[in-house]
Every structure is written in C-alpha cells, then in structure tokens.
Amino acid sequence: MKGIIYAVLGGICITLQAVVNSRISQDIGILQTITVTQFTGFILASFILLFVRDGNYTQIKRVKSPYLFAGAFGLFIIFNEVTAIQSIGVTLTMSVLLIAQIVMAFLIDAKGLFGLEKKKLSVPQFIGIGMMIAGVIVMQL
C-alpha cells in the first residue's frame, strides 16, 4: 500500500513540476527558471546524499564520462515541455511526452543501444503503442 502511495505521489509530482516550471517561466523567463529549479534541486539532493549515503559515490570514477553529462539533457527537456504546455495544454503535452518516452525506451532496448541487452518487439508492444496513439487522436476529436 505504501508503495502505491509513493507511486501516485511520484506521478502527481511529475506533472506538478512541469506546471510549476511553466508558471515560474512566465515571471522570470524559461532559461532562468530551468537554472533556478536545477540549482535548488541540486542543493536539496546533495543534502539528502549527505544523510542517506546510498550506494558508493566514490565509484563515480568507474562511470564512463559521457554518461555523467546526462543532466545536460534537463535543459532541453524542461524547455520543450514548458513551451509545449503553453501551446497545447498540460494533458496533451503529458500524453505525447509519455508515448515518445515509452517508444524511445523500447527502441533503445530493441536495438540494444548503449550496451543494453537486445530485446525483441512482440505483438503486445505493437498493440500497446497503437492504443496509446489512438488515445491521443481520440483526445483531439
């Protein structure tokens, strides 16, 4: 039950974050908004790391360096998300974003990119993607 509550809260927070970013960017501009929210998140996460100390942060040196730069995608992601929300609304933005996310994750798996194990595309996946796209079309009817 606790797990379900965390999952629901997590989902609510993902949308809430996009909406809050969109609102702040009306005041101070979108690039500034991204800088400020990444900074405050960074500070808070650093504090949590100090107390939690999960895993082993000294192993950072063993991570291939390009992967450490993944955070730079944050700018692109939040910029596009906020701009999309302002033009097509939260529901359509989140729906399209989710579908692209799922399809992209699956393409990465199917091709076995970035050293991940290759996975085969099977019938349920095709039907699932078809249904998700149909859902977006129904929204626009």
Place this chain on the structure above:
Amino acid sequence: MVMGILLAASAGAAISLQTVFNNKVNEKTGNWTTTVIALGMGFVFSLMVSLLVGGLSSFQLNQLETWYWFGGIIGVGVVFCLVQAIKRLGPTFTISIVLTAQLSTAFFWDSMGWLGLEQIPYSFNKLAGIIIIIGGVLVFKYKSPGSENETSHSN
C-alpha cells in the same frame, strides 16, 4: 499545435535517453549520487546557456520569489517517491501507476486552469483518450521484461 506536439515528443525521447544514461551512473554509484550529478550538470549547463543568451542581466536576483524553490524540491520529490515505490512494487507496476497519476493530474489541472495556465474545459473525449492511453500502457507492459528503463525521472 504541430509544433507543441513535436516539442513534447522530443522531450519524451530525451527523457528516455537521459534515463538510460542515469541508470549507467546508478549501477556504479547509487540513486542519490546519480540525482546529485544529474541536477548539478543540469544546473551548470542551463546557467551557461542562460548567460550566453541573456548575459548577467538575465538574472535579477531580487525578482526571485521564495516559492520558486518548490520547482526544484518537487523534482527531488519525484526521485524519492519513484525510488521508494520501485523498491516495494517493482518497475512495471510502479510505472503503470505513475503514468496514470501523471495523466490524471494533467487532466485535472487543465480543467481547473490553476497557476495562471489557460483553462481547458473538461471534455469526455479527453477522459476517454486518457483511459485508452493507460490501457495501451498496460498492454505494452504485458510480459515485457525490459521495462525498467523509463523509471528514474530526475530533472
């Protein structure tokens, strides 16, 4: 409209890429180390781009209101909740619940038009579309073992 859809789709694709990269960091270190690196990198990169585009004057510190801090706090809350949920439920079940909550919140927000967003009236089509999308996610996840890659969303 088309532009908005393209922007949302490219953001979604980028989230998956970022997630794969973050998982690589996560394998060697841990959830919070990964989050700190991702947000720190995001901060440095967006600060550089902001300064390049707008110069120093683009940051008027006196314009920053205290509640803006919530933007970043919510992002960290996302990571915390997802980590806790996956630990208890596993990635597939977690993602199905997260997506449902995410879309329902979006639908609710559009209908209310809170925080200065344009209000988009409730419609049956929107609700039906969301239910079909969630159904699609459930079918997609059916016996799909490789689904743990879109779990940690840390920006």
